[in-house]
Amino acid sequence: MREPLPADMFDELCPSSLNPIRFGDKWAALIIRCLESGPRRYSELRVPLSRVTPKVLTQSLRSLERDGLIKRTVHTDTTPHVEYELTPLGHSMLEPLAVACAWSEQHWDELLDARESYDNSTRLDQAG
Template sequence: MRQPLPADMFDELCPSSLTPIRFGDKWAALIIRCLEHGPRRFSELRVPLRRVTPKVLTQSLRSLERDGLVKRTVYAELAPHVEYELTPVGRSMLEPMAVACAWAEQHWNELLDARESYDNATRLDRAG
């Protein structure tokens, strides 16, 4: 039996949310992290990705599948179900993602300060 994904796997203050390096869509990197330790059902992915609507999660999974990063397997058993898992190409993203997350962690305060400064300046521009 595999371990369930922790609900707080992606805290809102997680460095991965500050990583400026993106591929796919906003949620692709988080989905790949969820699949790092093996296949998962959609309902399992929903636990740590609770901020993602089911529609957007489905779109993201389809996009990752189209790009060859995720494999979707349908099990037509007594209780049919679908599982998603990383392909070898998808697995190859784990190392660069770890480097990007480490970079974001190292520059956490600078990134937050830059965002806050930008947001404050944008608010002043719109108000003035």
């Protein structure tokens, strides 16, 4: 049995969730990170990606599959289920993702300050 994905893998204080560098859509990089240790069922992905609506998660998975980064396998044995796993092309994304995550972690405070400043100025513009 494989190790379950931690529910707080991408909590709000995770540098991955603050990463301004996009790989595909907003959630693609997080999905790729979830699949780096092997295939996962949709229900397993929902645990650390609880902030993603089921509809958006499905759209992101389809987009990653279309781009050739993940493979969707339907198992029709005694307990039918679907698993998602990285393709070789998807595995090649892990290194650039690690670099982007390290960059985000290194610039965490600056990113938070910039976003807070932007949000505050936007609120003032809308109020005025």
